[in-house]
Amino acid sequence: xxxxxxxxxxxxxxxxxxxxxxxxxxxxxxxxxxxxxxxxxxxxxxxxxxxxxxxxxxxxxxxxxxxxxxxxxxxxxxxxxxxxxxxxxxxxxxxxxxxxxxxxxxxxxxx
Numbered sequence: 001x002x003x004x005x006x007x008x009x010x011x012x013x014x015x016x017x018x019x020x021x022x023x024x025x026x027x028x029x030x031x032x033x034x035x036x037x038x039x040x041x042x043x044x045x046x047x048x049x050x051x052x053x054x055x056x057x058x059x060x061x062x063x064x065x066x067x068x069x070x071x072x073x074x075x076x077x078x079x080x081x082x083x084x085x086x087x088x089x090x091x092x093x094x095x096x097x098x099x100x101x102x103x104x105x106x107x108x109x110x111x
Contacts, residue, residue: 001077001091004098005057006050013044016083043082057081060088063108069094076107 017033032039047053063076078090090107092099100106 001093001098002050002053004091004101005053005079005089006047008101009047009053012083012089013046016044039083056083057089060104061107065092065108074099078104078107 016039017031019032019039020029021032021035021038022029023035033041043056045052045056047056057079059077060080061078063078065074065076068074072095074092074094076090076092078088080088084103088104089102090104091101092107092110100111102111105111
C-alpha cells in the first residue's frame with residue numbers, strides 16, 4: 001500500500017502546492033504555495049522513499065466490501081493525511097493486490 005501511495009504522492013504534492021487559490025473573492029489567483037498558512041509545506045514534505053509516508057498518514061478505517069470477484073471480498077484501507085483532512089486517502093485491494101488508489105472514497109467504492 002505504501003508503494004501505491006508513494007507512486008501517486010508526487011502528483012498529489014504538485015496539485016497541493018500548485019492549486020490556484022484566491023484570497024479576494026476570485027479577483028486574483030496565486031499558487032497555494034504562496035500562502036504557507038493555508039498550505040503548510042510540512043503537510044506534504046518531499047519524500048524519497050515509501051516509508052517516509054508513515055510520518056504524515058495514519059490508518060483510519062478498514063472497509064470489507066460485499067462486492068468481490070471470485071467470491072473473495074475486496075478490502076479497502078482508508079487513511080487520514082495531513083494535506084487533506086476532509087477527504088484523506090484510500091486504497092482498495094483484492095487478494096492482496098492494489099486495485100485503486102485515491103482519496104478516501106477509493107477504499108470503499110469503485111471509481
